[in-house]
Amino acid sequence: MTRKFQNIINKGSYLVAIAVILLVWQGVCTYEVVPSFMLPSPVDVWKAFVGDFGLLMMHTKITLIEAGIGLFLGVVLGVVIAVLMDTNQMVYNACYPILVITQTIPTVAIAPLLVLWLGYDMAPKVVLIVIATFFPITIGVLDGLKSTDKDTLNLLRSMGASKVQIFYHLKVKSSLGAFFSSLKISVSYSIIGAVIAEWLGGFNGLGVYMTRVRKSFSYDKMFAVIFLISLISIVLMLLVKEVRKKCMPWEQV
């Protein structure tokens, strides 16, 4: 009985921690330790969220569409590059440094250029998201493909399996775990990427909304949209976790 109780407390402790933070935050605002125009209280943020709900959902839809297209293309590109790098050592040697360089360029720095080249519509956003998301996928999948068990590989070879058969029967599923771990990272990158791209130009999307409320000093709305963005990321990551469970039933046993 006590152990069960202990268990519930352990599992729910993060809820308690969040509640404490919210209470302290509310207290700081109510007793005006920090002036309210600088830090809105949680209640103000909630009110702003409810008040602008329709508008926020409209922007969310746009951001999600951009992130979805970008992530899809990023994943496809990432997997293709990883497979090519795994099958051909020359491709590996040629691509690896370039891949690393693409990741050392700050996203914020290239976003304005992309807007300049590709305009204010969907295109620059999608390209930015692809750049941000393909890399974790490539590295993860490549690692998964390379770490395929050597003995099992030899066993399949001794059975007379062709390269294609080894890839299909062994490598694909061996690297699935690494793929999903990378996907979890890429999913949150895709949302962040979309928002950053929207800051720099566009007509709709959560990033655009964010820029507007910042310019009108509506910090309650600013906080509301920040929380919404992190909530979306969390939900998407949980979704990846569920898909992983479905795709890898052998992990559940």
Next chain:
Amino acid sequence: MANLVTKDITKCFDGKTIIEEINIELNDKELVSLIGVSGAGKTTLFNTISGLISPEQGQVLLDGEDITGKTGKVSYMLQKDLLLPFKTIEDNVALPLVLKGTKKKQAREMVRPYLREFGLEGTEKKYPAQLSGGMRQRAALLRTYLCSSGVALLDEPFSALDTITKRSMHKWYLEIMDHIHLSTLFITHDIDEAILLSDRIYLMTGKPGRITKEIAIKTPRPRSEEFLLTEEFLAYKREIIEALKLG
């Protein structure tokens, strides 16, 4: 018919000779063991016979056909069960059939009666992680058997198991050996195991590894566990230990 012969096989790595002039013979339905100190090149010999590596010199013949350097001709099982963790037992076992071009569904149908014979009924839809060590090893043996054209190479198949499981696997293996048509070449460190299971035993010693002795176990099969306690058994054991010391 399944008859395997190696002729003067020599294999080197980085200029160092690992095995030299290996001549062994495996007749139809025979079980032949290969005992030797670590590093004598037993696994190298198996890798050569299975076609994973090519020898510098010599030939591997299966029923008279030259299969040197060709994979997929004899089946090979390693110490670890090497079942694919993401495939169910039936799919693991059916894998060699699928690799040879059988449709997945048909291959599953084909392996079903064998699963029963190998004491694996009810595990078809389970994953390897859900099975005990002994059962996994049995599934791996079945897979090896199904991908063979009559000859199987087993590299210490029971050595990763605990003593009690190992004993029951011996008992099971002695029984199943009479039902299935298989010629087996068997690597082991366990002298008792070799005498209990084999028709003949090759001793492999030295650097580079050579076959230094061949012992025929005349006691008729199937042998029971009690055989391990007989004077006859001990005489064989003494002979092997002496020979290994000399090597």
